[in-house]
Amino acid sequence: MQRPTKAIIAAAGFGTRFLPQTKAMPKEMMPLIDKPIIQYVVEELVDAGISDIIIVGSSNKRAIEDHFDLPNEDLLNNLRAGGDKKRPLLQQIEDIANMANFIYLRQKGPYGNATPVQCAAHLIGNEPFIYTFADDFFVAKPGRTKQLIETYTKFNGSVLACKKMLSDDEYDRYGVVAGAEADASTLKVAKFVEKPGKANAPSDLASVSGYLLTPEVFDYIDRASSTHDGGGELMLQPIMQQMIDDGYGVYAREITGGKFYDTGDKLEYLKTVIDFGLDHPRLGPALRDHLRGKF
Numbered sequence: 680m681q682r683p684t685k686a687i688i689a690a691a692g693f694g695t696r697f698l699p700q701t702k703a704m705p706k707e708m709m710p711l712i713d714k715p716i717i718q719y720v721v722e723e724l725v726d727a728g729i730s731d732i733i734i735v736g737s738s739n740k741r742a743i744e745d746h747f748d749l750p751n752e753d754l755l756n757n758l759r760a761g762g763d764k765k766r767p768l769l770q771q772i773e774d775i776a777n778m779a780n781f782i783y784l785r786q787k788g789p790y791g792n793a794t795p796v797q798c799a800a801h802l803i804g805n806e807p808f809i810y811t812f813a814d815d816f817f818v819a820k821p822g823r824t825k826q827l828i829e830t831y832t833k834f835n836g837s838v839l840a841c842k843k844m845l846s847d848d849e850y851d852r853y854g855v856v857a858g859a860e861a862d863a864s865t866l867k868v869a870k871f872v873e874k875p876g877k878a879n880a881p882s883d884l885a886s887v888s889g890y891l892l893t894p895e896v897f898d899y900i901d902r903a904s905s906t907h908d909g910g911g912e913l914m915l916q917p918i919m920q921q922m923i924d925d926g927y928g929v930y931a932r933e934i935t936g937g938k939f940y941d942t943g944d945k946l947e948y949l950k951t952v953i954d955f956g957l958d959h960p961r962l963g964p965a966l967r968d969h970l971r972g973k974f
Contacts, residue, residue: 683806683807683891685732685806686724686729686808686809688717688720688734688735688811689811690717690736694707697948706814712962717734720811723824733802733803734784737786743813746775784798789912790912792915793900793915797900805894806894808891809824810915811888812889815888815939815940815941818937818938819934819938837890838930840934842933844877850875850876852874855882857881857882886931900918903917953970
């Protein structure tokens with residue numbers, strides 16, 4: 680069984696919910712304290728042994744490429760001039776470029792979450808891989824990708840990252856999985872139900888924040904794409920349902936030991952910033968005092 684070493688990050692969206700902020704800056708580069716959102720995603724992948732990261736973006740995402748590139752000489756000279764005080768920052772920004780092998784593609788094809796996978800298929804080959812998004816992630820120990828790989832190694836099938844629903848409105852926001860229990864944290868998926876509402880939900884397990892996919896998915900995406908009429912989105916969930924119907928094992932892994940963050944809308948982004956601020960070893964106490972003074 681081949682261990683995944685490659686990941687695809689979908690990063691082609693326009694971030695319209697954050698306009699005008701995202702007119703010139705990709706939403707994936709919005710900061711959480713002192714790092715852009717996408718860096719947290721990359722760090723979690725690298726921690727799990729992912730060495731090749733394919734970022735599928737668009738023409739307005741050059742800032743992402745620049746962030747993971749070597750720093751320019753002007754910045755380096757400025758930090759070198761700062762002496763010992765700036766040396767940790769110098770090492771930090773140089774380390775960013777060396778975290779992984781970064782490959783950048785521009786997305787081509789219909790709108791939908793299966794399209795980035797199709798765009799990067801030629802770089803993956805006949806290997807299992809991680810597919811995730813640039814604006815949502817888990818903070819967990821062990822990390823989400825490590826947990827996905829653990830389940831893949833145990834059951835030898837594609838794996839969905841999942842979370843338990845925490846409120847009734849989440850049943851209208853996320854796709855829900857149903858199936859038989861494979862172990863204490865895993866279902867063998869029988870079907871997907873997209874945003875069913877709580878009354879119609881077959882379980883309380885939501886598919887969020889990415890996948891570990893086996894290479895058979897590429898043929899299924901190509902077949903779906905060949906019959907796509909351009910009128911809707913090319914979505915991964917019905918494609919994976921077809922794989923399940925054809926006998927492929929697909930598993931839903933509840934990511935445990937942490938918390939899911941979705942920074943794709945303003946309120947959730949603000950909540951994430953506050954959580955990260957409160958957890959910061961230097962800034963946390965002062966921020967906590969500030970927030971207490973507001974109530």
